[in-house]
Amino acid sequence: MTTEQDVLGRIKALTEEEHELRQKAQQGSIDSAEEHERLKNLEVALDQCWDLLRQRRALRVAGGNPDEAQARPGSEVEGYLQ
Template sequence: MKDPEILRSIRAMAEEERRLRDSLTTPGTDGAAERERLGRLERELDQCWDLLRQRRARAEFGQDPDEARTRSQSVVEGYRS
């Protein structure tokens, strides 16, 4: 994926994340499926941001950004903020 495609994916996932969070505040809903999807979505978003950062870093240092690869969720989740 190229940067514009990654950014479109991030925007779409962020919008879905907002909708899910809003639905979780609705009284009378169980929310189990929404919480599960929200967790998956958060991990996928982290992967997309990581890929975008990799691509930008590679380009900045004269390397081919297309060689950046999506890292596993366990790797990305292990990063410290």
């Protein structure tokens, strides 16, 4: 079972990883192609986490069970319209 605290912890860890990656890129420790690919993967993972968190909160507000929320595939969460 994934709790909101678990999801928030994952978001924090991914955000920290993103900051570290950007620092390494500025320092020249990694090349831009590697940075771009890893950032893309991080962005998808973050979008999935935020989507899962929104699902959990919506279920709770609607009187449902937040534990029924499930992570959606990256292709789905990246396809949402703004």
